[in-house]
Amino acid sequence: MGARARQAEQEEREESARQERLREALDAVRARCAVEERRASDPVEFVHRVEDPEDRELVALIASSMAFGNVKALRAKIADALERLGPDLSRVADDPEAVRARLEGWKHRVYTAGDLACLLVGARRVQREAGSLGAALAAEMQRTGTLREALTAWTHAIRNAGGLDQRLTRGAAHILADPGKGSAAKRLLLMLRWMVRPADGVDLGLWPIPPRALVIPVDVHIQKLGYNIGLTDRQTTSWKTAEEITAALRRFDPEDPVKYDFALCHLGMLQRCPSRRDPVRCEGCGVMPVCRHWDRRAPRGDRSARGGG
Numbered sequence: 001m002g003a004r005a006r007q008a009e010q011e012e013r014e015e016s017a018r019q020e021r022l023r024e025a026l027d028a029v030r031a032r033c034a035v036e037e038r039r040a041s042d043p044v045e046f047v048h049r050v051e052d053p054e055d056r057e058l059v060a061l062i063a064s065s066m067a068f069g070n071v072k073a074l075r076a077k078i079a080d081a082l083e084r085l086g087p088d089l090s091r092v093a094d095d096p097e098a099v100r101a102r103l104e105g106w107k108h109r110v111y112t113a114g115d116l117a118c119l120l121v122g123a124r125r126v127q128r129e130a131g132s133l134g135a136a137l138a139a140e141m142q143r144t145g146t147l148r149e150a151l152t153a154w155t156h157a158i159r160n161a162g163g164l165d166q167r168l169t170r171g172a173a174h175i176l177a178d179p180g181k182g183s184a185a186k187r188l189l190l191m192l193r194w195m196v197r198p199a200d201g202v203d204l205g206l207w208p209i210p211p212r213a214l215v216i217p218v219d220v221h222i223q224k225l226g227y228n229i230g231l232t233d234r235q236t237t238s239w240k241t242a243e244e245i246t247a248a249l250r251r252f253d254p255e256d257p258v259k260y261d262f263a264l265c266h267l268g269m270l271q272r273c274p275s276r277r278d279p280v281r282c283e284g285c286g287v288m289p290v291c292r293h294w295d296r297r298a299p300r301g302d303r304s305a306r307g308g309g
């Protein structure tokens with residue numbers, strides 16, 4: 001065997017050992033996640049409070065549309081909106097005037113009451129026509145064959161049905177992302193995870209879509225962790241980054257690659273990952289054994305070029 005072949009074999013062995021360490025670290029992070037405690041501070045908790053299937057998916061859409069920024073503040077705004085709308089959400093959503101009246105005065109960051117009313121009314125119309133929002137999305141997946149195209153068509157249908165496209169506000173543009181435009185569409189993918197992944201105490205497994213079709217919702221926590229443990233080389237929160245991280249996770253579970261998302265995201269929130277070797281902030285981080293800032297077996301270029309020790 002020539003020197004080059006030996007080196008290639010050696011590199012293959014090292015990569016395979018690294019993948020095994022990565023799998024162990026991810027499984028350990030998932031196993032150690034205090035699911036109940038973390039769920040109580042997560043927007044998905046609002047979905048668990050509702051029994052009716054139609055109300056559930058509408059609550060999921062509302063809660064996920066606000067899932068960015070300070071979690072305490074966003075949970076307070078979700079709670080306020082849902083309280084104003086009352087317990088019969090789908091029935092109220094059939095009446096656009098009632099929705100507007102109930103939400104009057106509500107506001108959250110760039111979202112106004114009008115933006116939220118259009119989202120809810122549009123979603124309800126699509127829900128009624130297809131039987132459920134999940135059925136509408138599943139039908140788009142059958143038609144288009146890809147999650148991204150299906151989600152794009154699904155969001156367009158809701159926007160058109162509710163009149164979001166007629167509103168020229170920043171909130172109307174932001175409240176329902178268009179995955180076709182290249183953004184990570186984190187809030188939409190988060191809602192999908194809730195509704196599609198098998199029920200596990202966090203996700204609810206309600207929609208007829210296979211979990212293997214999911215793409216991970218990438219926010220700054222997932223992007224940083226994904227980069228630091230070598231799931232992606234991208235340093236932006238884009239759809240491409242989400243696809244790359246998902247493809248890397250598929251090696252560990254092809255049928256359910258997004259199962260690591262909840263635990264990883266909450267780990268990122270708790271650690272406030274500094275993306276550098278910081279003994280205080282990194283203490284207790286479950287992915288430290290495979291973090292490029294700590295793993296001495298990581299490629300030297302990775303550690304030195306990015307500030308590692």
Ligand code: SF4
Pocket residue numbers: 224225228271272273274275276277278281282285286287288291292293294
């Ligand atoms: S060990 Fe530190 S730098 Fe690495 S992922 Fe964890 S918190 Fe971030």
